[in-house]
Amino acid sequence: MLKRGATKKARVMSLEEAVKTFIKDGCMIGFGGFTGFNRNPTAVAWEMVRQGVKDLHVMDRHGSVCTWMLNAVGAIKIYETDWMGWGEMAGKLDVNLERNYKAGKMILEDYSHGAMAMRFLAGAIGAPFIPYYAPLGSDLYNPKYDALGRAGLRGKNPKIPKLKFQEMADPFFGAGNVMLLPAARLDVAVIHVAQCGEKGTARWRGIGTIDKEICFAADKVIVVCEELVPEAELRKNPENNQIPYFVVDAIVECPWGGYPSSVPFYYDYDAPFMRVMDVASRNTEDLKKWVDDWVRGPKTWEEVMTKVGAKRLLDLKADSVTGYSTRIMRGKKPAPRMKMPLSVARSGY
Amino acid sequence: MAKTSEELMALIDKIPDEPAKSGEFILPELMAIQIAHQVRNDDIVFAGTGLPMVGIMTANMLNAPNALLIYEAGICDGKTMHVPMSVCDQRAANMSSSLGGLVDTFGFFLQQGFVSLGFLGGAAIDKYGGVNVTSIGDYWSPAHRFTGSGGNSDIGTLSKRVAYIILQEKRRFLERNEYTTTPGWWCWDFKKNEWRPKKEVWKGTPYADSGPVAVVTNMGVYKFDDKGEIFLETFHPGVTVEQIKENCGFDLNVKNVKGETKPPTYRELFVLREFVDAELIFLPQKVEYPASIQKIING
Numbered sequence: 001m002l003k004r005g006a007t008k009k010a011r012v013m014s015l016e017e018a019v020k021t022f023i024k025d026g027c028m029i030g031f032g033g034f035t036g037f038n039r040n041p042t043a044v045a046w047e048m049v050r051q052g053v054k055d056l057h058v059m060d061r062h063g064s065v066c067t068w069m070l071n072a073v074g075a076i077k078i079y080e081t082d083w084m085g086w087g088e089m090a091g092k093l094d095v096n097l098e099r100n101y102k103a104g105k106m107i108l109e110d111y112s113h114g115a116m117a118m119r120f121l122a123g124a125i126g127a128p129f130i131p132y133y134a135p136l137g138s139d140l141y142n143p144k145y146d147a148l149g150r151a152g153l154r155g156k157n158p159k160i161p162k163l164k165f166q167e168m169a170d171p172f173f174g175a176g177n178v179m180l181l182p183a184a185r186l187d188v189a190v191i192h193v194a195q196c197g198e199k200g201t202a203r204w205r206g207i208g209t210i211d212k213e214i215c216f217a218a219d220k221v222i223v224v225c226e227e228l229v230p231e232a233e234l235r236k237n238p239e240n241n242q243i244p245y246f247v248v249d250a251i252v253e254c255p256w257g258g259y260p261s262s263v264p265f266y267y268d269y270d271a272p273f274m275r276v277m278d279v280a281s282r283n284t285e286d287l288k289k290w291v292d293d294w295v296r297g298p299k300t301w302e303e304v305m306t307k308v309g310a311k312r313l314l315d316l317k318a319d320s321v322t323g324y325s326t327r328i329m330r331g332k333k334p335a336p337r338m339k340m341p342l343s344v345a346r347s348g349y
Numbered sequence: 350m351a352k353t354s355e356e357l358m359a360l361i362d363k364i365p366d367e368p369a370k371s372g373e374f375i376l377p378e379l380m381a382i383q384i385a386h387q388v389r390n391d392d393i394v395f396a397g398t399g400l401p402m403v404g405i406m407t408a409n410m411l412n413a414p415n416a417l418l419i420y421e422a423g424i425c426d427g428k429t430m431h432v433p434m435s436v437c438d439q440r441a442a443n444m445s446s447s448l449g450g451l452v453d454t455f456g457f458f459l460q461q462g463f464v465s466l467g468f469l470g471g472a473a474i475d476k477y478g479g480v481n482v483t484s485i486g487d488y489w490s491p492a493h494r495f496t497g498s499g500g501n502s503d504i505g506t507l508s509k510r511v512a513y514i515i516l517q518e519k520r521r522f523l524e525r526n527e528y529t530t531t532p533g534w535w536c537w538d539f540k541k542n543e544w545r546p547k548k549e550v551w552k553g554t555p556y557a558d559s560g561p562v563a564v565v566t567n568m569g570v571y572k573f574d575d576k577g578e579i580f581l582e583t584f585h586p587g588v589t590v591e592q593i594k595e596n597c598g599f600d601l602n603v604k605n606v607k608g609e610t611k612p613p614t615y616r617e618l619f620v621l622r623e624f625v626d627a628e629l630i631f632l633p634q635k636v637e638y639p640a641s642i643q644k645i646i647n648g
Contacts, residue, residue, distance in 0.1 A: 033437075084497050088398045088434060135502045207423040213451075333635070339354070
């Protein structure tokens with residue numbers, strides 16, 4: 001359980017040790033970043049597959065490279081989320097997830113993106129639930145469609161709420177009916193950031209998605225970073241830090257550990273690689289081969305990146321000005337070099 | 350010698366803002382520009398990944414330069430130079446006013462009521478603009494399971510105006526959805542167990558009057574009447590009203606048809622092709638400009 005009223009002492013450890021120590025079979029876990037594109041803690045999911053972690057209850061706002069990989073080996077038993085896709089324009093639906101679900105191998109609990117964000121906010125601030133104008137009349141709030149309730153899972157695990165939602169008339173301002181949503185509470189949160197100090201203070205650049213909320217909503221927090229830097233350096237500009245050290249349990253330094261998603265100002269996402277993953281997931285044999293080639297074959301994350309190859313990594317290296325790469329071919333034509341967005345040129349500031 | 354982006358930028362006002370002729374543009378271009386036309390200059394827009402994002406970016410570079418674009422993952426007023434492949438793409442964060450997370454976008458911006466236009470996709474839509482992005486068939490053992498809501502049901506109900514882009518097929522235009530992810534102007538009231546107007550179900554909330562106003566498909570553009578029922582406003586060039594009725598699963602109101610959808614102009618196409626999706630990520634191919642336009646571009 002979450003130990004309140006005390007700071008945690010984060011330890012710097014290897015990928016292997018962090019997974020072995022904190023991620024158990026059947027645990028409730030959430031991953032940081034956004035879909036398959038931004039700051040996915042891919043290396044952790046990769047190591048989880050290698051260690052054979054199973055029966056997971058993933059609570060997340062949407063799929064990612066992490067859930068795609070875990071689904072590929074059937075490691076997810078309960079998936080409580082709002083968007084079962086993962087790759088957006090590089091492979092929208094997790095085809096294998098749909099296959100596993102239709103075969104009755106897993107439970108899906110549907111919410112919406114805003115609802116999951118609010119649930120994590122409630123989890124993060126220690127509130128038991130949160131009111132949200134979640135859509136009345138949506139089948140998301142059809143009393144018949146409660147997957148965890150149907151499976152008899154409510155009220156047993158203390159982290160699984162007794163109800164999926166509770167509709168209530170606004171008692172304070174009389175502003176219609178509002179949905180009370182239960183706090184999202186995790187056993188483990190895993191995020192991937194740019195820099196982390198040896199005490200655990202963490203910093204990312206670019207969007208925050210829901211990383212801070214999931215860290216505060218979890219009992220255990222694993223922070224994977226591109227660079228382990230002196231804590232004192234991060235304290236020189238504390239306004240740029242997002243995660244205070246006292247919630248962090250494990251720090252793992254793993255350069256390129258977010259691949260094939262992007263880490264802004266470090267590297268871009270590898271859309272062609274994601275498209276190959278998407279194609280592989282379309283039949284079980286290709287998928288198994290992909291897992292053998294990319295997950296079970298290489299012995300370390302460094303070997304994975306060696307297999308990706310230096311040329312690709314050079315193309316993905318982010319520009320220090322924009323935070324992304326203008327050298328990677330994402331579509332059929334190379335990216336134009338630009339000094340100013342047209343929308344700014346035409347409207348000015 | 351290929352022109353630089355800055356040289357191309359200087360040409361925009363020289364490209365005629367006149368409708369292109371049949372064969373000079375492709376359907377995805379027409380659809381993207383139709384999306385752009387829904388955006389007003391003072392809009393705060395919250396759009397989903399894909400063609401909606403491409404359309405609103407185009408608007409931001411043309412008819413609605415002051416529109417503020419929100420991208421789901423935490424981006425406020427992103428000013429893109431390169432088309433994002435996701436709403437969390439660092440490309441969308443370029444020159445933004447502020448960056449945050451989902452609590453910012455869904456809480457501070459959306460639930461707080463700032464968003465005036467939501468633009469979304471959908472797998473199927475009903476007569477009253479209710480959208481399904483969840484599943485086809487029985488919910489527990491579906492014939493097809495899609496991604497599920499994502500931000501669709503939030504953005505589609507808490508934005509003042511909502512517009513959708515949907516592929517038009519008989520099985521996607523329905524009297525009633527099998528699963529309603531995002532309710533339209535009529536929805537199920539689970540308390541009373543009946544199908545009722547959204548305005549009544551949502552009575553008292555700040556969003557009772559918010560809902561779908563337009564739908565863009567590969568065949569036409571639709572609006573909603575006072576009763577919340579969808580009607581055909583324009584049909585795309587080369588498509589007949591009869592064909593549209595055949596590709597609709599209910600008796601479509603075609604009494605208010607204004608005529609053919611206005612084709613994109615050369616200037617709109619120029620901006621879409623050279624500045625929005627120059628990398629050909631969303632658009633399948635680069636279409637040649639007619640000689641008169643190419644001459645202006647060549648200088």
